[in-house]
Amino acid sequence: MSRKDYSLLREILDSAHNGILLVDETGEVVVFNRAAGRVTEHDPREVLGRNYGEFEPEVWEDMRQVLVTGEPQVGRRTTSRSGTMIFGNRTPVYLDGEIVGVISVFQDATEYERVLSELHAYRQLSEQLDVIIDSSYDGLWISDAEGKVVRVNPASERFAGVNAKEVIGCNVSELVEAGYFDRSVTLEVLKQQAAVSLIQQSKDGRQVLVTGNPVLDENGEISLVVINARDLTAMKRLQEELEQSRALTDQYRSELTHIHRQDELSSRLVMRSKVMRRIFDMAMKVARVDSCVLLQGESGAGKSVLAKLIHRASSRSEGPLVRVDCGGIPSSLIEAELFGYVGGAFTGALSEGKTGYFELADGGTLFLDEVGELPLLMQAKLLRFLEDNEVVPVGATAPRKIDVRVLAASNRDLEKMVRAGAFRKDLYFRLNVVPIHLPPLRERVEDIPHLIAHFLDIFNQKCGKQMKLSSAAVDRLRRYAFPGNVRELANLIEQLVVLSPGDTITPDDLPAEIRQTPFELSPEGEGEAWDLAAAVARTEREVIARALAEYGSQRSAAEALGVNHSTLSRKAKRYGLFGAKTQHVAK
Known part of the structure; x- marks a missing residue:
């Protein structure tokens, strides 16, 4: 070269x-x-x-x-x-x-x-865009300025029931004619030159909310139409499932709250007998509804306590619990006390009037204790309230709507009073929706030791003492009939804590009527009264306990009972009487 x-x-x-x-x-x-x-x-x-x-x-x-x-x-x-x-x-x-x-x-x-980096970044961006489009839960359709489909993501295939390969390259007008959907938002966007939203129906019957947005080029002309589609059928189903889930969650929360509240209330009620456990379970069930409850039983059996438990376990627990002693209000004032009165309604009335017990209990529970003492006239007014939940204060003309749940209690035989005409039959049936009968303490002897421990703890704290009961004293109390029931037992324990000279309450500290209670069998629970082995065991335990308390030592008690010391020691240990002289009841 x-x-x-x-x-x-x-x-x-x-x-x-x-x-x-x-x-x-x-x-x-x-x-x-x-x-x-x-x-x-x-x-x-x-x-x-x-x-x-x-x-x-x-x-x-x-x-x-x-x-x-x-x-x-x-x-x-x-x-x-x-x-x-x-x-x-x-x-x-x-x-x-x-x-x-x-x-x-x-x-x-x-x-x-730099060129390679830009190329790599472009490729990466393109891949990310593909992933975003294909991963979108909403459907995405992209068409060109002529309405020809250029891109369809998997969600759109699912919503419209189509295959992307079938529709890409087709004009949307052809798809409408083929029945893929009833109308095209793309055509509307191209026609109106603006964003459009409408509801389409796909060929499988789905309702789809679609929104079309135009993409403009540098000259302001539409180059692409991007369609966003959302399956309304699926959204409706998801909404229903969400509502069901929320309802189930609320139900579980309510159940847990009820269980926690029931456990808390159960710890406050001293009970060991089967009958009282059944009553407690029934009370917790009825607490969840607003049905009327009629509590019947002897005076002091615990009707007021059970009424408080029902209120605390109910949905009205945040509202007031108003107790009315129907037998303690003079008949001339009972209507004004229950329903209230307006100012100047009668001589001696307060000028500003007075709110009645029913209104005071609004949003909560009204406990009518000794409802059998109500006069017949007031029984009629009470029945009227139970029917329409309205009260008319004395001196007023317009009724007032009250939201109150009514619990009633009586130590009298209301059914017998109905037959005698002393209690309205219709009111009795209206109150007696859920009847609960509380047995007297003498019919649930197994509760007595636990009640003793409960009251002993209360009055020891109240009096600042550390008193205890000997097992012999407890046995004496178990054999007593308690005509005043739980109230009498509570008063007795308080009296013993205050007056007993020593730290241990013995049979000698008990009132004479209890010390003189004759020895008799006291069945521990239902079905055990005629169980011979159980009756013999109870009798043997009571005799050994009395002998230990009487003679002060196992050796002396064994001689009195005519058995050797080792036999008595073995039996005392079996019955939980080992060291009975120092065994006491405590909570």
Whole structure:
């Protein structure tokens, strides 16, 4: 190649963007364009015509290998004088089959890597966009300016009951004609040149809320229409499931609250007998509704206590519990006390009037204790309230609506009173929706020791004492009939704590009527009265306990009972009487 040819080639290659270096077989630089000077930071005027080894020895050594071997070098990296990375390819130049030089095409690796980075970022963004579109729970349709479908995500396939391959490339008007959906929001967007929302019905009957948004190009013309679709059928189903879940959660929460409240109330009620446990369970069930409850039983059997438990376990527990002693109000005042009165209603009435018990209990529970003492006239007014939940204060004309749950109690036989005409039959049946009969204490003897421990703890704290009951004293109390029931027992324990001289209450400290109670069998529970083995065991235990209390030591008691000491000791231990002289009842 002549030098004239090389000169023409240099002029052509000077306009190239990439750096171009051409050396002959001796290493003399024939071509070194402007881009090569910029990248390598060598002045082309200084480099041309000189051996390139003077400027870049390492590069020239690599290029010599190309001259010798004829093998091109691809993707070789070098560094400029300022540290810039250069990326290039070196290829042998042939003339008539012989290598006459080497050409190297290179560029600033920083620029190359920037392009690669931008390409990678674009590819990554494209992949992320694909993942977002395909992962969307909402359906996405993309159509071009002619209404031709270009993209459909999986959610849209599910909503519309179509396959993307079937609809991509089709015009949306064709899909409407084919019955894929009843109308097209894309056509509406193209027609109105604005965003449109409407409800479509797919071919499988689903209702779908679709919103179409136009995408404008740089000239303000629609280039794409993007459709967002949401399955209303699925949303309705999810809403129903959510409501069911919330209802179930509320039910569970209510059940847990009721169980916790029931456990708390159970700890407040001292009971061990089966009959009282059944009554407690019944009270907790009826507490959950607003039905009338009629509590019947002897005076002092615990009707007021049970009424409080029912109120506390009910949904009205945050409201008031108002107790009315029907037998303690004069008949002339009972209507005014129950229903209230307006100012000046009668002589002696307060000028501002008075709120009655029914209104005081609004939102809560009204407990009518000894309801059998109500006069017949008031029974009629009570029945009227139970029927319409309205009260008319004395002196007023307009009724007032009251939200009150009524509990009633009586120690009298109301059914017998109905037959005698002393109690209204219709009121009796209205109150007696849920009847609960509390047995007297003498019919639940197994509760007595636990009640004793309960009251003993209360009055010890009240009086600042540490009194105890001997087992013999407890046995005496178990055999007593307690005509005053639990109230009498509580009063008795308080009396014993206050008056007994020592720290231990013995049978000698008990009132005479209790000390003189004749010995008799006292069955522990239902079904045990006629169980001979159980009756014998109870009798044996009571006899041993009395003997130990009477004689003070096991040896003396054994002699009195006619058994040897070891036999008595074994039996006392079996019945929990070991060391009976120091055994006491405590909570």
